[in-house]
Amino acid sequence: MEVYFQLIKDVEGLKTAVADLRRSEFIGFDTETTELDPYKGELRLVQLSDGKSTQVIDLRHFGSNGDLRTNEALQPLRDLISDKANIKIAHNAKFDAKWVRHHLGCELDGIFDTYLASQLIAAGDSERRHSLADAAQFFTGIELDKSMQVSDWSSAELSHSQIEYAARDAAIMRQLRDEMADRLGRDDLERVAALEFDCLMPIAEMELNGVHLDETRWREQLDKVKIAQAKTADELQDMLSAGVAQASLFGRAEINLDSQAQVTDALVNLGVPVPNTTRAWELQPLAETYPVVAKLLEYRGVAKSLSSFGENILEFIEQKTGRIHADFRQIGAPTGRFSCSNPNLQQIPHDKQYRRCFTAAEGKRLVIADYSQIELRILADFSGDERFIDAFVSGQDFHAATASQVFGVKPKDVTDEQRSFAKRLNFGIVYGIGASRFGLMTGLSQNDAENTMRKYFGTFRKLDEYLRNEGRRLLQERNARTGSGRLLRLRFDENDRQQTASARRYGINMPIQGTSADILKRSLRLLHDQMRGTSARLVNIVHDEIIVECNADAAEATAAILENAMCSAGQEYITKVPVKVDVHVAEEWSK
DNA sequence: GTGAAGGGCCAC
DNA sequence: AAACGTGGCCCTTCAC
Numbered sequence: 001m002e003v004y005f006q007l008i009k010d011v012e013g014l015k016t017a018v019a020d021l022r023r024s025e026f027i028g029f030d031t032e033t034t035e036l037d038p039y040k041g042e043l044r045l046v047q048l049s050d051g052k053s054t055q056v057i058d059l060r061h062f063g064s065n066g067d068l069r070t071n072e073a074l075q076p077l078r079d080l081i082s083d084k085a086n087i088k089i090a091h092n093a094k095f096d097a098k099w100v101r102h103h104l105g106c107e108l109d110g111i112f113d114t115y116l117a118s119q120l121i122a123a124g125d126s127e128r129r130h131s132l133a134d135a136a137q138f139f140t141g142i143e144l145d146k147s148m149q150v151s152d153w154s155s156a157e158l159s160h161s162q163i164e165y166a167a168r169d170a171a172i173m174r175q176l177r178d179e180m181a182d183r184l185g186r187d188d189l190e191r192v193a194a195l196e197f198d199c200l201m202p203i204a205e206m207e208l209n210g211v212h213l214d215e216t217r218w219r220e221q222l223d224k225v226k227i228a229q230a231k232t233a234d235e236l237q238d239m240l241s242a243g244v245a246q247a248s249l250f251g252r253a254e255i256n257l258d259s260q261a262q263v264t265d266a267l268v269n270l271g272v273p274v275p276n277t278t279r280a281w282e283l284q285p286l287a288e289t290y291p292v293v294a295k296l297l298e299y300r301g302v303a304k305s306l307s308s309f310g311e312n313i314l315e316f317i318e319q320k321t322g323r324i325h326a327d328f329r330q331i332g333a334p335t336g337r338f339s340c341s342n343p344n345l346q347q348i349p350h351d352k353q354y355r356r357c358f359t360a361a362e363g364k365r366l367v368i369a370d371y372s373q374i375e376l377r378i379l380a381d382f383s384g385d386e387r388f389i390d391a392f393v394s395g396q397d398f399h400a401a402t403a404s405q406v407f408g409v410k411p412k413d414v415t416d417e418q419r420s421f422a423k424r425l426n427f428g429i430v431y432g433i434g435a436s437r438f439g440l441m442t443g444l445s446q447n448d449a450e451n452t453m454r455k456y457f458g459t460f461r462k463l464d465e466y467l468r469n470e471g472r473r474l475l476q477e478r479n480a481r482t483g484s485g486r487l488l489r490l491r492f493d494e495n496d497r498q499q500t501a502s503a504r505r506y507g508i509n510m511p512i513q514g515t516s517a518d519i520l521k522r523s524l525r526l527l528h529d530q531m532r533g534t535s536a537r538l539v540n541i542v543h544d545e546i547i548v549e550c551n552a553d554a555a556e557a558t559a560a561i562l563e564n565a566m567c568s569a570g571q572e573y574i575t576k577v578p579v580k581v582d583v584h585v586a587e588e589w590s591k
Numbered sequence: 592g593t594g595a596a597g598g599g600c601c602a603c
Numbered sequence: 604a605a606a607c608g609t610g611g612c613c614c615t616t617c618a619c
Contacts, residue, residue: 258614260598279599304600307613333609337603344611347602375603431607438607446605498606509608513603517609543603543609597616603609 005054005167009061011073017048017055018076022086024050026112028173029081029088031096032166034154038208039320043068043103044153046077047166048088051174054167058158059103069105077104084110089173091115091132094330097204108204111197114173116331117180120189120196123479123487124334136172139179144172192484192518196330199521202528203328206538209549210323211345211358214588215314218357222310229302233257236299239292240266257299267292281440309354313343328541335510336486336517337543346542358540358589365555367536369562369583370545371519371570373398375430378483378515381574383466387459392577399423406452406459425456429467430512432505467508474507475500482514483573484522515573516544523569530561540589547589555585 008014021027028049035041046057063071080086081100088108090096092115097108118135122128133144148165184193240255240263255262267274272290275282280297287294316324324343332339340346348354360366376398380388391401396411403422404411421442428438439449457464474480478490488510492503520541527538527546536550536558546566550558563583570579584591 256615260615262615277598300600304613308601308611312612329610332611335609337609339610340602341611344602347600347611349601428607431609433607434605436605440606497604501606506608513609516603545603593619595616595618597614599612599614601610601612 003054003164003168003171004052005056005163005171007163008055008057011062014057014062014073015076017057018080020053021048021050021055021080024086026051026087026089026174026177027080028054028170029090029093029096030166030170030173031099032153033099034152037318037325038099038102039318039325042154043099045158045163045166046100047170048080049167049170049173051171054171056163056167056170060156068103074104078106082106082109086110087112087177089114089177091135091169091173094200094204094207097201098208101204102208107201109201111200112177112181113197113200114176114180116196116200117177117184117193119331120193120486121180121183121187123187123489125489125491126334132169135180136176139183140172140175142172142175144168187487188485189487190485192336192482192486195484195518195521195525198525199528200330202524202538203330205528206541207325207328209537209539210318210321210325211539211547212323212361212549213313213317214357214359215317217359218314219311221353221357222306224353225302225305225310229299229306232295232299232302236292236295239295240270242270258303263296267296305349305354308347309349316343330521333513334488335514336482336484336521337513338517338520338541345540352590355589360549360587363552364549365552365585365587366539366589367548367550367555367558367562367583367585368545368589369548369559369566369581370542371516371566372580372582374516374519374544374570374579375512376426377570377577377579378512378574379430379463381576382511382515383460383463384576385460385462385466388463389577399426402426402460406456421452422456425453429456429463430509432508470511471504471508475504480507480510482511482518484515484518486514486518488514519566519570519573520544520546522572523566526565526569527562530565531558534558534561536561559583559585 006017008017028051030047031043032045033041033043043059046059048055057077059068062068062074068074081088087110089112093108093111093113100106100108114132114135115130118130133146136142136144148162151162184190236257237255255266257263264274270292272286272293280300283293283297287297318325326340326345327342329339377392380392387405391398391405394401399422400411400414400419403414403418406422407418424441425438435450435453436446438444438453439446442449444452474490480488480490490503490507492499494500520543523546534550535554536548538546539549540547546562548558548562563581566581567579
């Protein structure tokens with residue numbers, strides 16, 4: 001394809017170019033950088049296109065990397081990037097937003113992200129890919145050659161083909177957006193698209209902010225686990241090799257404790273009736289009878305902490321900031337949930353010993369806020385079940401309140417066991433639990449489990465009705481939506497019972513889990529706006545939890561902002577049930 | 592040597 | 604015969 005571009009190298013050229021672009025409501029936007037990490041590399045090119053002509057700004061002519069932020073000549077460019085009246089169309093705009101934020105010192109506002117749009121339109125179809133080349137092909141039929149993406153963007157003189165490539169990626173965006181916007185409209189996805197685009201900048205900033213991990217504390221914790229692991233491994237080794245014939249004169253036979261096959265063999269030799277899988281919940285019942293099984297479970301626990309939460313995480317500390325800057329994927333799951341990697345800050349063990357290593361920097365505080373029972377509140381709201389709703393409105397312990405209703409006893413007479421049954425069912429129904437699984441986790445017989453569930457649904461009639469109706473509807477229409485209108489298309493073979501049952505559970509769960517994600521995303525935008533100009537910085541999110549770091553003397557004010565933003569966001573999506581947020585100030589990530 | 596698949600387990 | 608949803612990371616195993 002033919003691309004008309006201009007290479008901008010001076011102040012006057014920049015002024016004219018920006019003035020031209022200002023007339024366009026939609027602007028294709030892209031950047032080229034020398035690295036993937038904004039703390040490591042240089043922001044080399046910024047490309048802006050009105051669809052007809054494309055401006056390629058070579059920032060090397062506007063000062064060295066460190067002082068771009070203070071260069072007054074770049075102000076028109078910053079203003080354009082930050083003005084929501086001009087929509088910048090970019091593919092994975094979080095990437096560009098981070099570079100622009102860090103190197104030019106301005107926020108990206110007015111966003112259409114073709115990566116997120118592609119994901120929303122795919123509606124959970126995992127076959128679809130979402131690279132720019134894939135999206136361009138799918139929506140416009142244009143074939144893009146991305147081979148230049150990895151070329152050297154640090155050389156003094158960029159080649160003609162490099163600049164042409166850079167220009168082309170920005171030039172194509174207008175046409176791509178038009179096609180996508182049309183599709184978003186037809187699929188009724190405009191509200192969720194706005195929600196996603198609005199929370200992009202908060203996430204970009206969160207990644208730049210990073211989170212502080214106390215390395216010394218982490219190593220101390222690690223040493224303790226290492227000692228425990230060595231001891232447990234040794235004991236397990238002894239117990240397992242007792243059943244191995246080769247445990248000869250020369251000592252015990254070494255078994256690889258991490259090898260599923262070897263451990264299973266050894267267990268069989270010891271006469272343990274090993275189930276099909278050796279997963280914890282399958283082995284748990286055997287642990288009482290067979291000490292070796294208990295020891296195996298203990299070993300797995302420490303081995304997991306050591307491998308997944310060991311020294312590896314320290315490799316992620318960025319030298320320049322002394323902090324961990326993980327990667328968050330905004331639409332990490334089809335439900336709309338975030339995912340996180342390198343490292344995954346959403347799976348740090350809840351155990352205090354781990355979490356207390358994540359600390360506020362010197363003179364700072366962490367403000368930690370999480371939604372109380374948000375998914376169950378969403379379910380109560382969606383179903384409209386008065387008794388379920390009452391359990392929230394009453395303000396007392398929710399699980400005890402539901403137990404009181406299910407078992408027909410006064411709230412103060414609810415036994416621990418009754419509360420526990422209710423609690424497990426409350427959580428389980430969100431995932432579409434069945435009687436056998438419920439029985440397995442509570443120790444109830446199949447019969448008793450069924451009876452308890454019958455009692456539960458007999459109490460919450462409208463909830464039962466909602467789940468049945470919704471299940472029927474989604475199998476028929478093969479789709480589900482969250483509060484923001486996020487769409488999931490279900491694919492299953494209706495003649496396959498297992499597939500159908502699985503699709504039903506997924507389809508029931510998605511609007512609940514997804515609306516929770518909607519609410520979190522909405523709260524991030526509100527928070528971002530309300531924290532502007534303060535010392536408060538977003539540092540981590542874990543599905544229903546938000547962690548902000550701020551100056552110690554601003555902690556109380558920040559806590560109020562956080563609680564307010566989260567509650568307001570929640571009440572935009574649920575109206576029949578109060579939204580509750582627990583917030584507290586601490587120097588480390590713990591309760 | 593590298594990469595994918597499968598099993599397992601951490602979070603919500 | 605009945606198997607609870609979403610993710611990422613680590614390990615082993617196995618194919619190339």
